[in-house]
Amino acid sequence: MRTMKLGKSTLEVPVVSVGCMRINSLEKAEAEHFVHSALELGANFFDHADIYGGGTCEEIFSEAIHMNDDIREKIFLQSKCGIREGMFDFSKEHILESVDGSLKRLKTDYLDILLLHRPDTLVDPEEVAEAFDILERSGKVRHFGVSNQNPMQIELLKKSVKQTIVANQLQLSITNANMISNGFNVNMENDAAVNRDGSILDYCRLNDITIQPWSPFQYGFFEGVFLDNDKFPELNQKVNEVANKYEVSNTTIAIAWLLRHPANMQPVIGTMNEVRLKDCCKASEISLTREEWYGIYRAAGNVLP
Template structure:
């Protein structure tokens, strides 16, 4: 049986992750309310009930309130922290006055961000810290200094990135004493560029593909855990209204429902199972706080193991909307 890259590095984790972006109410300055904490608690309990032990945050989610909400939950259940893997991100900064939204991988911002993350979560350490989106002004040596301080102080155990190409990862790693362990990317049965990029080698159609060449192969070869954000494609294949969607999406949703009925499972399990069937051992980040929808993902890993090559290709080609070259 294949072992996930994170497991290979000694990080005990679940095959699925719960993304905590919906926690804490709206993206505003309103304070965290008790009902926000109760909503998060129901979501976390649903996740734990299906074996999810890893939780994904970012310091910007609901302007910090997602982490604050989770921190209140951890405070009420102190034994939970050592049973889970906590991951957060930094590097995105909101617009301020006439200063636009921007990315910031400066040493000062990384250190300041982690201090804020830990304070909001009410924990002494993060298992994994990700740099959220590529900063054009990134200086690897400066990032390495920040990571070194965070590692030596015990504030962060491992480091990774999000939305980076293989070249960007290599450029950053040249200054790091330890390899990066995660790259989080948008991948789903709707966002197919990660598959199309390989299929369209030596094809004119490949010029329209928006995915970094060789990225999947690089991550697989170097034991970088690929995580998928948006893996359920905002529910387009599992019950969301499709009146405004193109035919390929409607046809794929119908196929997903057909397979779910034939296999006695849920549409969510089929959609995630398709993603997890890929040999890169992709780890989906489920971005919902709805307990029923979280529990609907219970069967995903089993469906990934049972999915035939023919079923996988049928889903892929149907979602593409055009035959393979």
């Protein structure tokens, strides 16, 4: 598996992250086999959140990987906090409690990365800074990031937070590519020109923040996958054409499309299927041509001005 630097950190991580939101859908033996298959593929970066399965996903993962000191040194653990029932919460108290809960469930003393899950409009940057300082000093968290945040929300945090923001987890796929499309349609009078995220793509590139695309196979907001979907005939025809050229699956090409972007992204793969995970990992070996990348982009219905 090809590796990359995560943001401005010294972490050398795989270009594909294994999302563990659905690990609670597996039986115990299946979870063990999946996790260890991921390790064999070099996919040793695991993404969690305190809310996944109500916390059970972190517990299932630690059991499946047989967490111990030797294993812990070979993997990267990332978790997220800030979503509570009916609200978002970036209070100092909640951040600290969430991290302690994740550490207990994951059976580890530290997280490599902690992300703030979704923006809390009641956030007090000074409280976040206090929480981050405590977590860093105690060794419970080594690096920090955000999820689903725009540039000004990150700048607001940076007003008080001294730690470097290394990652921003954002929804992005071939069919959900507004952060790319609005850059093509500057000052145009069409829907693609609508800047819905404050130019977060360029902001992250300028500040060396790694974008971690979530739901890289989804269209809409968890409406379904676009691969092999009759709703996207032109896109699937083009993706399959490119896949045949490289002798890989369409899954591989969908991830290779994201990895081709010079923003140096790290897609979060949510599959619990070992074959599909292997196909995703193969994407690290492929570099699409400019013509192939733009061809796939246009086949998804994206129009160049």
